[in-house]
Amino acid sequence: MQRKHIFALIAILIITTMALAACGGSKATEAPKPAENAAATEAPKEEPKPTEAPKPTEAPKEEEAKPTEAPAPAESDVKPADEIVVYNWSDYVAPEMYDMFTEQTGIKIGEDNFSSNEDLLAKLQGGATGYALIVPSDYTVAIMIEEGMLEELDHNNIPNLKNLDPEFTKLYYDPGNKYCVPYLWGTTGIGYNTELLENPPQSWKGIFEAKEDDPWYGRMTLLDDVREVFSAALIYLGYDNNTKDEAQLDEAKNLLISAKKAMAGYDTDNYEDLVGAGENLLAHGWNGDFLQAADEYGNIDYYIPEEGGTIWIDNMCIPKGVTPEEKLAAEMYINFVLDPEVGAMLGEYNYYATPNKAALEIADPEYKENPLVFPPPEIREKLHFIKPLGEFESVYQRLWDEVKSAQ
Numbered sequence: 001m002q003r004k005h006i007f008a009l010i011a012i013l014i015i016t017t018m019a020l021a022a023c024g025g026s027k028a029t030e031a032p033k034p035a036e037n038a039a040a041t042e043a044p045k046e047e048p049k050p051t052e053a054p055k056p057t058e059a060p061k062e063e064e065a066k067p068t069e070a071p072a073p074a075e076s077d078v079k080p081a082d083e084i085v086v087y088n089w090s091d092y093v094a095p096e097m098y099d100m101f102t103e104q105t106g107i108k109i110g111e112d113n114f115s116s117n118e119d120l121l122a123k124l125q126g127g128a129t130g131y132a133l134i135v136p137s138d139y140t141v142a143i144m145i146e147e148g149m150l151e152e153l154d155h156n157n158i159p160n161l162k163n164l165d166p167e168f169t170k171l172y173y174d175p176g177n178k179y180c181v182p183y184l185w186g187t188t189g190i191g192y193n194t195e196l197l198e199n200p201p202q203s204w205k206g207i208f209e210a211k212e213d214d215p216w217y218g219r220m221t222l223l224d225d226v227r228e229v230f231s232a233a234l235i236y237l238g239y240d241n242n243t244k245d246e247a248q249l250d251e252a253k254n255l256l257i258s259a260k261k262a263m264a265g266y267d268t269d270n271y272e273d274l275v276g277a278g279e280n281l282l283a284h285g286w287n288g289d290f291l292q293a294a295d296e297y298g299n300i301d302y303y304i305p306e307e308g309g310t311i312w313i314d315n316m317c318i319p320k321g322v323t324p325e326e327k328l329a330a331e332m333y334i335n336f337v338l339d340p341e342v343g344a345m346l347g348e349y350n351y352y353a354t355p356n357k358a359a360l361e362i363a364d365p366e367y368k369e370n371p372l373v374f375p376p377p378e379i380r381e382k383l384h385f386i387k388p389l390g391e392f393e394s395v396y397q398r399l400w401d402e403v404k405s406a407q
């Protein structure tokens with residue numbers, strides 16, 4: 001009995017120490033190892049204003065550095081919120097992740113979903129609150145930073161930033177990961193039902209100029225996503241997928257309008273299930289969604305059409321307006337996602353590519369070597385990022401409205 005008590009006591013001590021470390025005790029243990037924070041402290045050096053860079057990591061000077069936030073308690077007094085809500089794409093976490101985080105930290109996670117960057121942006125611009133973490137793609141991060149919609153991250157609370165592949169610390173839209181941390185990246189192409197369709201169209205021509213006797217005529221969908229759909233049409237037409245040339249855009253719009261009769265609809269939420277279930281034969285969509293559905297239905301394959309497709313990086317960011325407690329809890333969650341085991345579990349489950357180098361090192365070879373998750377160079381060179389277009393974004397939106405409302 002005595003021995004049991006001693007063991008129980010030791011176990012409690014170990015668990016308490018681990019829990020403290022997870023709850024920001026990590027700050028104390030990280031401090032003597034500045035090298036570990038290399039990604040966080042080195043990357044900002046590349047920015048044009050080196051004097052500004054150290055601010056986010058110098059916690060003790062924070063009260064002086066942020067006069068507008070004077071009433072906020074000193075960072076060390078802040079306790080994480082009991083619960084936060086993540087505003088995320090659907091099917092974008094491994095099922096056990098939120099529970100694991102709650103077990104480790106006591107913080108509960110709720111999730112709400114959006115279907116496109118434009119939905120996310122409109123919702124936040126419309127004043128939605130209550131989300132402590134959002135997951136916008138690259139070009140939308142650029143827009144949100146520009147519009148002052150994001151909190152700066154406190155890198156002291158995210159020691160696992162050191163696990164990021166250095167490539168992902170130098171991104172054009174957020175060098176030094178001042179505002180966001182890359183979550184997963186992927187591609188947009190075509191998924192199809194391998195049982196019902198032997199030869200899917202290799203060119204976008206088969207999609208945008210489908211003939212009535214093509215088996216997929218009327219049994220395919222396009223994403224309900226302005227920039228993705230215009231990118232696909234522009235890439236097919238041989239134009240820059242971020243063009244500001246209105247004649248080219250008009251041509252793309254007309255192509256999309258004439259293609260409508262061959263579409264079962266625009267869908268961002270269920271398209272992969274409709275293909276798996278055989279209701280549709282193919283769909284425009286995201287690689288990981290199709291590959292997850294392939295696990296479920298066993299009859300889906302994915303490819304990038306010969307003219308090319310898009311590539312994107314989604315990111316974890318904290319919207320302005322959160323409480324200090326929610327911000328700390330969200331930073332702890334970001335740190336959790338950056339854990340190598342968690343990162344590997346996430347990518348292996350949902351078939352999107354992890355930007356976490358330490359996760360990749362321990363990940364299953366089947367995942368790391370899957371060319372549909374990590375495209376080889378000959379495919380990679382055909383993939384294009386969607387870029388932020390500033391004011392011009394509204395032109396795409398107007399043309400998209402015309403496409404959507406055309407008969």
Ligand code: N2P
Pocket residue numbers: 089090091092137286289312314
């Ligand atoms: C996951 C959606 C992928 C995000 N269901 C596309 N940026």
